[in-house]
Amino acid sequence: MSTETLFEEEVVEKQVAEHNLIVYNDDVNTFDHVIESLIKICKHDAVxxxxxxxxxxYKGKCDVKSGDYEKLKGMCTGLLDRGISAEVE
Structure with a gap:
């Protein structure tokens, strides 16, 4: 005689609205300024x-960071304060 036990697993997914911080190209800022800003504001490593x-x-824009809106909003403000075109989507 065989006894089989079935276990029901509940999977709860926490849905978090994922947002992206987008930085746009311009003809004003230097490569070095943008690189330094991404390191300081977005905590990127140099590479x-x-x-x-x-x-x-080369593409005109880049998603430089993703996450929750409030965190990205602060980073966006920091980039805008440095004269870099950015927005949270």
Whole structure:
């Protein structure tokens, strides 16, 4: 005789609205300024900041950070204060 026990697992997913911080290309800021700003404001490492800056330059924009709106809003303000075009989507 065999006894089989079935376990029902409940999976609860916490849905968090994921937002993106987008930085746009312009003809004003230097590569170094954007790189330094991404390191300071967005806590990128040097390689990540350089790669994002290249994408911004050649593609016109780049998602530099994703996460919750409030956190990204502060970073966006920091970039805007440095003269860098950015928005949270």
């Amino acid at each position: 990540q900041a350089e790669q994002c800056t290249m994408l911004i330059h």
